[in-house]
Amino acid sequence: MMASIDESTSSSAPNPTNALVLPNIIYPVIDQIDKSGYKDIQFDMRSTLFKLEEIYPGFSRCFLQSFISREMPSLTSTTNTNELTLKLEKYCDKSPYFISSLHNEQVFHELNFRSKNLKRILSRIPDDINEKREFLETIKEIASAIKKTLDSVTNTLHYFKTVEGRQALENEKKEFIKYSKNFSNTLKAYFRDSKRDDVYMAANHLLIQIDYLLRTIKLYCETDQIDDCLYPSLSQHQNQMKILASTRYSTNNQQQYNLRQSSASSNSRQSYETNYS
Known part of the structure; x- marks a missing residue:
């Protein structure tokens, strides 16, 4: 049985589940409209x-x-929405997220297989967490799948033609590694405090980061247009990065200003001491 609904999270740490409700729960329902003869409103509902x-x-x-x-x-x-979105991941058709079958190169087939496998194992967490032995085995599988997925991502760098593209992929890899470490730390905490919801959210973060990695590869290695409606939290993520960059820029400017002021004050004091000593 699922836990009670948990909702509030601090603005400084947005809940990753918010980004998965559309693709994992609502979009699949909208897709069923096609079978009921309402395909003409399908696109409008998704975009709205x-x-x-x-x-x-x-x-x-x-x-x-x-x-x-x-x-x-x-x-x-x-x-529990955090648990539900994670659990439904294995039932959703996520083929639009993966690299097109037009790429015959083995590295892309391998990337698709390994990233799908990682998603599938993560989605087992709500079922396996009830049995400690099974859960420990699942954790080992996740650790191995994370490493193999990262290796597959690295293997695609050869197909990036621009420095901008390679840098974009490296940035997403860093984010993926960061959330992988967060997931590992959350698991350690779980064995102390038994807070399952934290584990679900950490796993949902990883699901999103996998999609970001795949999206970056699709952007720079494919010519097909990407359906941005598949990534409801991407612009929020990008805006947060811009805010952080702006904050760092302002902080650096302030630090440089303080250094100049300090230097000017020091020079003025030395001049004063020289003239009047």
Whole structure:
């Protein structure tokens, strides 16, 4: 049985689940509209929900919870969105995220296979976490899958034609490694405090980072247009990076200004002492 709904997170650490509600829960439902004869409104629904999520981060999650509360009140106390998005990952058709089959090179086939495998193992966490022995085995599989995925990503660098592209991929690799370490630290904490929800969120972060890695490779190694609606948190991520860069720039300017002021003050004092000693 799933834990009770958990919702609030600090603005400094946005909940990764917000970015997975659309692709893992709502988009699959919209895809079913095609089979019911409403394909003409499918695109509009996706783009509208995507824009709402971009403007109001977390909108999709609030919408889902409101729907459950109104239409299925008996599930309200037993639905954990962090767990649900992670668990549903293995059931979703994520083929648009992976590298096109037009690439016959082995490195891309290997990357697709390894990243899919990592996603699949991560999605097993809600089921395996109940049994310590199984969970420990799953953790070992995840560690191995992370390493193999990173190796596969590195192998694609040869196909990047620009310095900009290679730098973009290196940046995403650093983010992936950062969240991999965070996932590892969260697991260590879990064996002390048993906070499953933290594990679910750390795993969801990894799912998102895998998509970012694949998206970067698609951008620089494919000619097909990318469906940006698949990445509802990407612009938020980019905006956060811009804010951090701006903050660093302002801080550096302030530090340089302070150094100049300090130097000017020191020179003035030395001049004064020379003239009046």
